[in-house]
Amino acid sequence: MSTLHGASMRRNGLGTAARSETIRRASRMIGWAAIGLVLFGINTALSEIAHHAGLVTHVFPRTLLWSIVPYLAAFVLLLRALHLPAMEGASIVGVATTLPFAMLLIAYAGFHVEYSRGAVLVGYITTLAWIWFGYRRYVQKYVPVFGYMEPETLQHLNRIIEMPGATPPGATRFEQINSIEDALHCDGILVERGMTADPARTRLLTQYKMGHLRMYSVERIGEMLTGRVGLDHIDENFFDDYANHYLFDYAKRLIDIAGVVVLAPLALPVGLVVALTVSLETPGGALFRQRRVGLFGKPFTMLKFRSMGVDKHAPAQFAARQDPRVTRVGRVIRKYRLDEIPQLWNVLVGDMSFIGPRPEQVPMVDEFTESIAYYPYRHLVRPGLSGWAQVQQGYVGTHAETVTKLSYDLYYVKHCSFALDLLIAVKTVRTLLTGYGAR
Structure with a gap:
């Protein structure tokens, strides 16, 4: 039977040579990962020599040996994305490497296992460097x-x-x-x-x-x-993908609360300085309150530091480039997203999350719901301080760009996960440092 099957495969040109480039690249990356284990062997041997010389404790080589586990896990995560074009470059490598090592640290803390921070750092840097070289050689420079x-x-x-x-x-x-x-x-x-x-x-x-x-x-x-969903073909399968994230929402909510608690000691003093600066430049108070649409279309009051002059009768509209309504202080705090510090309160009370589609003003949502098909689907997840559309596209200023933004938002709704949230968080740090997309 196997002989006949092999002959049939050869007649159809489907022998061992009939393998896609994706399979060949995966094989090369597996070989690269195997060679990388030699580096860990050398590091472990050197750490044992250092231990016998009294330079490090016995915990160092043991911790370094355990670092092989997140090393292999990082390659597994990367291999699962090898068929994708290298769209995110360093961000993909960073996420694939950081996530397993973060889980290792959580495991050490949870089980009260003694470990060496220096050894974890050596393992992390070795993994990051080795994966990066392999990724550039076999993935990033390859045109699919x-x-x-x-x-x-x-x-x-x-x-x-x-x-x-x-x-x-x-x-x-x-x-x-x-x-x-x-x-x-x-x-x-x-x-x-x-x-x-x-x-x-x-x-x-x-x-x-x-x-x-x-x-x-x-x-x-x-x-x-x-990284976008095609809006001309959304069917019932979209809701099947969304339903798979049911338990993810509960875990993410706990992370949001913990994140606010951790950031509070830094956010409070910075927020006080921003509030004082805003109040000194123009009258009208430091805080700006606006009704936005949240989870399942429920409106809530979003807080921001005021970056524009006070105009209670101004209609809902997009922020334009070099918008004359923005004050001098407002331009700085908008560029580096400092105006959004008060939204940590919205995250704490559950109106928002750290990661999710940005909440829009109620009048705009009403307008877009009438003119853009599937627009309400973006409200299937909790809105966020930063989202996939923000790190990929920045602010939007036209109806056409809003349609594009929706395609990014629905991609997040469909594929939301801890890995994607971590990727957005990494790219958000870039946004905070460079002011990308600010208006």
């Missing part, structure tokens, strides 16, 4: 290739990718394919779910699948390349 069978498929994908105000996707090539030989060098095959099935097409797709080639819907490829 996706095959498609019908021109309509590529046209559909272009409609998803080309949106106003969106971050452009990384370098990617698309090639039309007609046989298994054409597809062997591809990282994946685009499949149009709406195309009518026929025997010839079905047989070709079967060959691709048996050749270890990944099959993707156009919508899925669009999400992978852009």
Whole structure:
């Protein structure tokens, strides 16, 4: 039976050579991870020598040996994303490395295990450096290739990718394919779910699948390349993905409360300085209160430090670039997001979260709900201080850019996880340091 199966595979061109580039890159990264274990072996041997010389305690080499566990876990996380274009670069490597080591520290603290902070640091730096070199060599510098069978498929994908105000996707090539030989060098095959099935097409797709080639819907490829959800094809499966995050919401709420408690000693003095500066520049009080729409469409009062002059009759509108309403102090605190410090109170009471779609003003939500399909879906999760749309796109100023923002927000609603939250947090730090997207 196996001989006949092997002969059949060879007749169809599906032998061991018929492996996608994704599989080959995964094999190279696994080899890179195995070689990296040698570094840990050398580090452990050197730490044992240092221990016998009285330079470190016996805890140091033991801790360094345990660092192999998060090292391997970091490569597992990275391997799960190898079929994706290197859209986030250093952020992906940072998250894949930091998360396992953070879990190791939590395990040490939870089980009261004695460990060496220096050894954890050595293990972390070794893992970060080794993964980064491997990632750059096998992933980031590689331009992925996706095959498609019908021109309509590529046209559909272009409609998803080309949106106003969106971050452009990384370098990617698309090639039309007609046989298994054409597809062997591809990282994946685009499949149009709406195309009518026929025997010839079905047989070709079967060959691709048996050749270890990944099959993707156009919508899925669009999400992978852009970090956005295509708004022209949202079906009942969207709610299935959202339902899978039920328990995640409860755990995230506990993290939000703990985060506010940890940040309070720093946020309170900085907030007092900002409040005093705002009050001295213009009259009208330091705090600004505004009705925003939160979880499941429920309105709440969001707090901010006032960055504009007082105008109680001003209609709800976008903040423009070089907006004349913004004061001199306001321009600084908006650039570095210091005006949002009072929203820690909103997080504490449950109106908001640290990570989630930014809450919009009630009149704007009413307007967008009438003009943009699926807009209320962004309220399926708690709004946040920072979100996927903010770190990818920044502020929006037009109706078209709002549609693009919605595609980012719905991507978060669909794929929200601790890993994605951590990635957003890392990119938010960049935003705070550079003032990216401020108006």
